[in-house]
Amino acid sequence: MGFQVGSTLLDACVLAVLSRGDTYGYVLTQTMRDVTDISESTLYPVLRRLQRDGYLTTYDQPYQGRNRRYYAITEDGKKKFEGYKRDWILYKTQVDKLLCGGDDDE
Amino acid sequence: MNRSEFFTKLEQGLSKVSKEERDAALNYYHEYFDDAGPENEQRVIEELGSPVQIAARIKADIAVKQLDEDTKPSMKKGISAVWLVILAILAAPIALPLAIGAAALGIGLLAALIGVIIALVAGVAAFFIGGVVVIAAGIAVMATSVPTAIFSIGVGLLALGGSILIGILVVLAARGIFGSMAKIMNKQLNKKSKGDDINE
Numbered sequence: 001m002g003f004q005v006g007s008t009l010l011d012a013c014v015l016a017v018l019s020r021g022d023t024y025g026y027v028l029t030q031t032m033r034d035v036t037d038i039s040e041s042t043l044y045p046v047l048r049r050l051q052r053d054g055y056l057t058t059y060d061q062p063y064q065g066r067n068r069r070y071y072a073i074t075e076d077g078k079k080k081f082e083g084y085k086r087d088w089i090l091y092k093t094q095v096d097k098l099l100c101g102g103d104d105d106e
Numbered sequence: 107m108n109r110s111e112f113f114t115k116l117e118q119g120l121s122k123v124s125k126e127e128r129d130a131a132l133n134y135y136h137e138y139f140d141d142a143g144p145e146n147e148q149r150v151i152e153e154l155g156s157p158v159q160i161a162a163r164i165k166a167d168i169a170v171k172q173l174d175e176d177t178k179p180s181m182k183k184g185i186s187a188v189w190l191v192i193l194a195i196l197a198a199p200i201a202l203p204l205a206i207g208a209a210a211l212g213i214g215l216l217a218a219l220i221g222v223i224i225a226l227v228a229g230v231a232a233f234f235i236g237g238v239v240v241i242a243a244g245i246a247v248m249a250t251s252v253p254t255a256i257f258s259i260g261v262g263l264l265a266l267g268g269s270i271l272i273g274i275l276v277v278l279a280a281r282g283i284f285g286s287m288a289k290i291m292n293k294q295l296n297k298k299s300k301g302d303d304i305n306e
Contacts, residue, residue: 007293026141027132044134044160045167048127051169069137 010036010046011055012084018056018073019081028071047071055080109139109147114155119161125169131164149200162197166190170292173285181223181277184284188216191291212291223280230273237265 017023017031029043050056055077061065073081116135120128136155142150153159176183193239194213244258 024139024141028139044131045163047134048130048164049167049171066140067137068141069133 015081021070115158159197162194168193187288233269237262
């Protein structure tokens with residue numbers, strides 16, 4: 001993809017994935033990678049930061065004799081995500097107008 | 107590089123970080139390797155990139171975060187945060203000349219700021235000492251000429267008061283400047299390291 005994914009958009013994408021259900025680091029990374037070309041080393045700091053800001057929590061679940069750390073979105077995180085989504089739709093519409101303008105103007 | 111080498115380097119890189127942060131990071135990457143499965147070990151190591159770089163990024167993030175949480179961040183913490191961000195820039199996989207340029211700019215700004223602050227502190231100290239000397243001189247001439255003594259003591263007190271006031275302002279400004287410098291640079295670094303893979 002030729003466009004940069006800034007840190008805000010990355011936060012929003014992580015919250016979006018988690019709003020559909022709890023998951024763990026590896027799956028989260030693979031899901032993100034389907035959409036963006038993000039390198040894994042940048043995802044851990046993002047998760048840690050979102051956790052410190054109270055937008056997500058973690059819990060451990062045993063899996064094949066070891067622990068797996070699951071990430072879950074919090075109420076604050078859901079609110080934040082809704083805000084991001086509104087901003088994104090607004091932004092997307094404006095960029096659409098510029099990039100594809102004329103074609104579907106009313 | 108294999109998995110155990112990766113973790114040796116990551117742990118070394120995080121040795122100065124609190125145990126809680128270090129364990130959290132190490133656990134995360136251990137799990138990541140486990141979930142990917144041993145057959146994918148080499149692929150994961152390639153995907154993750156340099157453990158030195160991961161450690162540098164985590165350290166810079168923690169330092170900047172701590173500045174945010176501190177209500178009164180000290181100048182020392184501000185300077186060390188700027189320094190950690192500079193190290194993270196150097197470790198980042200951006201095209202090397204760009205990284206060196208960015209880091210050099212950071213180091214230059216840091217040195218210039220420290221120089222200006224030292225100069226200001228020296229100026230304030232000179233004023234303060236001057237004030238004390240003038241007051242002492244005023245007291246010394248008290249017996250011979252009372253008006254001269256009073257004038258002299260007055261000027262001395264003015265210098266003392268002024269220097270203390272300016273000194274406080276300098277310290278407050280310095281705290282703020284280093285803190286925001288670390289934050290801004292860290293933000294830029296976030297953008298860069300996230301963008302550079304994608305832009306290829």
